[in-house]
Amino acid sequence: MPELPEVEVSRQGIAPYLENAQITKIVVRNAQLRWPVPMTLQDAVGCIVTSVRRRAKYLLLETEKGTIIIHLGMSGSLRVLDSTVAVEKHDHVDIVLNSGKCLRLNDPRRFGSVLWQVGDVLEHKLLASLGPEPLTDEFTAQRLFERSRTRKVPVKSFLMDNHIVVGVGNIYANEALFSAGISPKRAAGQVSLQRYKVLVEEVKQVLAKAIEQGGTTLKDFTQTDGKPGYFVQELQVYGKAGKPCPKCGEVLQAMKIGQRNTIYCNQCQR
DNA sequence: AAAGACACCTGTCCGC
């Protein structure tokens, strides 16, 4: 489900309830997520959440003792509820707060994770070698250009590589490449600096706009208040294979790149 | 080192 905008929307939704609240209990109903939920997660009980940050698609609930790392995988979602609200199917983890509220993770496919890290959270194995955040000045065309010179992978796969830049998943990779007029099939090393400049701007724009709109709801993503994300209305190509290109009217094509569905206009994207 | 396949798991949708 969630790409960076959906994770950021989740962060913004939960932060006001979590920051400065004390964790009074953690209930793990199913520890078998992408990685087993560690027993040490219970060390967070009694701690006060000092901040709720995001790195890539990881949510970081920081306390004075350590950090709870949450990833939503493909199908995870977070709600803030009164802790008395009845549990539903796939509600795997509750982080109960002294306010009577509770942060509840629901994840049907269980590709998500909940981990506990003591010390500098950015040194966690999963976070240590990530590329720059796309919405910062560290994400530049120059960087893409330099790191791509020897690369033969399709530029779409390159853009989705977390070592290059984080947070660009399948929906927004398709959208940004369409907006930039770059063929997703083109070898990353065959894209000019000038065109990477356009691509970087389009990535920033599509992600920023999606965050503003509350993310993209395809099936089941909801904001933490239960509302859908409205960016789905803005999608140009994702999920629109066979339909006319919004720019030129040609039929949009579909193919697999790196096992992922890829939609593009053969006319507008070169 | 780089590219591609595969794995994890459940729900949904489509064709027969």
Add this chain to the structure above:
DNA sequence: TGCGGACAGGTGTCTT
């Protein structure tokens, strides 16, 4: 209606 198969927003790991 039921069943089999394909597919889905992610990403670490294994194989070439």
